[in-house]
Amino acid sequence: MQPPLVLFDLDNTLVDRRGTLAGWAAGFTAQYGLEDEDQANVLDMVAERAYPSTFEAIRTQYRLPVSTAELWHTYCTDIAALVSCQAGVLNGLEELRAAGWRVGVATNGAADIQRAKLRATGISERVDGVFVSEEADARKPQTRHFALAAARCGTVLGDSGWMVGDNPVNDIGGGRSAGLRTIWIGNGRSWPPDDPGPDHVVPHARAAIDLLLLHSVDYTRTAA
Ligand SMILES: [Mg+2]
Known part of the structure; x- marks a missing residue:
C-alpha cells in the first residue's frame, strides 16, 4: 500500500504572504523615496504576480535607477529574510x-x-x-x-x-x-x-x- x-x-x-509583502512594500518605497499611494500600488502589483516582469514594470513606472535583475534579486533576498x-x-x-x-x-x-x-x-x-x-x-x-x-x-x-x-x-x-x-x-x-x-x-x-x-x-x- x-x-x-x-x-x-x-x-x-x-x-x-500578505503580512510579509506589506512589510516589504513599506521598506521598498522608503528606500526609493516613493509616496504612500505608490506603496499601495507597488504592493498591489507584487501581490498580484511576483515575477521579474513585475519588477520591470515597477522600474519603468517609477524610473528606478537600478536594473530589473537587481530589483528581482533584492526582492527574493528581502522576502526570504522577512518570511x-x-x-x-x-x-x-x-x-x-x-x-x-x-x-x-x-x-x-x-x-x-x-x-x-x-x-x-x-x-x-x-x-x-x-x-x-x-x-x-x-x-x-x-x-x-x-x-x-x-x-x-x-x-x-x-x-x-x-x-x-x-x-x-x-x-x-x-x-x-x-x-x-x-x-x-x-x-x-x-x-x-x-x-x-x-x-x-x-x-x-x-x-x-x-x-x-x-x-x-x-x-x-x-x-x-
Ligand atoms: Mg495560497
Missing part, C-alpha cells in the same frame, strides 16, 4: 512524516522566490518534495501540477491523497479535480457559496495538520 500523501500550498497556507513559518506548523510537518505521511509543497509562482522562502523558513528540510509551477509550466488548478508535486514526493496521486490550501479555485477545486481530498484554510473568510465545498474547513495550517494526524490512525488501521 502506498503511503498517504498530503500536499500543502505555500503562500497564506504555510506562511503569511517565517510558525514553529507549530514546522513541528507539524515533522509529526506528519513520523506518522507515515509523504508531505509535499505544491505552489504557483516563480522558482527563485518560492524556493528562497522554503529554504529560509526551514520548510524545505521538513518535506519530501516541492513543486513550483514555473519549474514545468504547470500551474494550479491544472491536475498536472498536483501530479508533478506527488512525483517530487516519490509517489503518485491516489485515493489516500490530500490537498491543503487557502485558494478556493487553485487549491480546493484543483485538488478535487486531481482526485485529492481537500482542506481549506479559511484565514477568517467564509467559503464562497456558489462553489462546491472542501471536505474540511479549518482556520489555519496547524489545525489542518491536527486533522490529518487523526486520519493517519485510519490509514494505519487500513494497512494492518
Whole structure:
C-alpha cells in the first residue's frame, strides 16, 4: 500500500504572504523615496504576480535607477529574510512524516522566490518534495501540477491523497479535480457559496495538520 500523501500550498497556507509583502512594500518605497499611494500600488502589483516582469514594470513606472535583475534579486533576498513559518506548523510537518505521511509543497509562482522562502523558513528540510509551477509550466488548478508535486514526493496521486490550501479555485477545486481530498484554510473568510465545498474547513495550517494526524490512525488501521 502506498503511503498517504498530503500536499500543502505555500503562500497564506504555510506562511503569511500578505503580512510579509506589506512589510516589504513599506521598506521598498522608503528606500526609493516613493509616496504612500505608490506603496499601495507597488504592493498591489507584487501581490498580484511576483515575477521579474513585475519588477520591470515597477522600474519603468517609477524610473528606478537600478536594473530589473537587481530589483528581482533584492526582492527574493528581502522576502526570504522577512518570511517565517510558525514553529507549530514546522513541528507539524515533522509529526506528519513520523506518522507515515509523504508531505509535499505544491505552489504557483516563480522558482527563485518560492524556493528562497522554503529554504529560509526551514520548510524545505521538513518535506519530501516541492513543486513550483514555473519549474514545468504547470500551474494550479491544472491536475498536472498536483501530479508533478506527488512525483517530487516519490509517489503518485491516489485515493489516500490530500490537498491543503487557502485558494478556493487553485487549491480546493484543483485538488478535487486531481482526485485529492481537500482542506481549506479559511484565514477568517467564509467559503464562497456558489462553489462546491472542501471536505474540511479549518482556520489555519496547524489545525489542518491536527486533522490529518487523526486520519493517519485510519490509514494505519487500513494497512494492518
Ligand atoms: Mg495560497
